[in-house]
Amino acid sequence: MKVSLNGIPKLILLLFLFFMFSCDQTEYPPLSSSASIEYNPGQIVWHDLITPNPKQAMDFYSDLFGWTYKSLGTDDMAYHVIYNGSQAIGGIIPLNVTTHPTGEWLSSVSVPDVDKAVEYNTFRGGKTLFKPSSFKGRGRSALVQDPQGAYIAYIHSESGDPKLQAANNSWLWNELWTNDVDGSLAYYTGVAPYKSEQITEEKVPYFMLKSGDQKLCGVMKNPVADMRSAWLPYIKVIDVESVASKATSLGAKIMLEPQDQIRNGTVAIIQDPNGAPFAIQIWNQ
Template sequence: MFVNMVVIRGKVPKLIVFLLLCVMFSCNQTEYPKLSLSDSIQYNHGQIVWHDLITPNPKQAMDFYSNLFGWTYKSLGKGDMAYHVIYRGDNAIGGIIPLNVTTHPSGEWLSSVSVPDVDKAVKYNTFRGGKTLFKPADFKGRGRSALVQDPQGAYIAYIYSESGDPKFQLADNSWLWNELWTNDIDGSLAYYKGVAPYEATEIEEEKVPYFMMKSGDQKLCGVMKNPVNNMRSAWLPYIKVSNVESVSKKAASLGAKIMLKPQDNIRNGAVAIIQDPNGAPFAIQVWNQ
């Protein structure tokens, strides 16, 4: 499907993990915006409810995404250790974590999935052979969260929100979808079925093995065979746009690399994959259904 892409995303150095934890620990007494603004608390376990960008250049990243998608920001904390909350309109949709190191200049988007019990999910991850990068901790206003590396090598955060899970909103310049690109599709399917109440259905129209992860009638995320050589398993977030061509061109003018241009034989030309100026990949897609 995306076999012409050339990306290498290897292991994250221990220094990166250490600095990431320092930022998270320095902010864990700060009050974070709620994930859900609804008056009633409801959960949709298995839904990816938050995204954090780790980046060596937060200022450049904020300028890039603001110019491309109109996002705004609110900083929690001060100086180099500040955590920057991303807003689309009045809704908080993600965060930016600074990693100002020269040893690992590439950024990456980290996804957070809703689970009923963070501690239990972390123990399950360890039992299945994964690694715990950040032990379960409580974040004021947010809930309980932990960061792990799954047994196939992908980084994922588990979260249990104090305010419940946000209702999915189909809107331009906001999160549309998430895909796990895995080097062990059978292992990933078996693993994530133990994390949340996922049911996997194979989508035969795709050019590579692809599974839709659902809970009841709700589609939550996709799992596909990693189409890129020399890349560890990783989650790829999708952002909804109204025009893939124009957004791709604008991203390139802002310093991004277009990893996959819109192609008629790939989802009818509705998808592009972009690497931001600091190396963090994400996808954009037109979706009007």
């Protein structure tokens, strides 16, 4: 598998400028449409794609998954909200194609207190990329780099957290590929009320981060040499082979082909045309 996620050198500055603009002028769709406001700390509740070519990315994901978009802000600093049917599930943020030739998906995890989560990240040796700020319609959020090098956003939503569900062509799972499994497990169990549990049926050591009986995300040793730690989002599909084949025809690259010895052939890992990796998986439970 080949993927480039090492060092987006001006990411901090570009996201700072983008979010400063957004804080002042943009109202975001709520994370939850439920009448009751409920929180599920530790749940990953949103995904943003940073990409050097938003138009190409939007066309790719629309053709592959049927996603639609609503653009907020001006053309050069637009934030493109992703919809799966009527549900807002993520956003697309532009980056400079010259300085940032590849994209990446950024995950947002629900926390009770964003400011305290950032303080904890600093205490543990992480970096603050965008300080805690409030966004109209969204709530309070911050972007950090955890002590093992992975980017993660902390969020406390105005509308509560969306229900845990796995709609077709939407988010199914999130997995941390880390260069320090023990360090990551120790870190994230301090971010949210996670308990870690090793899953013995996997081919490689695999850890589940759970809250009570809820399985919220996975942690495994980074399988890609010379790549910093990163979060990998999963998207639920009905037919992994046909989606992988279509992705290839749309200009994507396959990092991991479906194969029987890995989760019974239900998983593939794809890089979109701008280099952002994501996984697809069949899930019938």
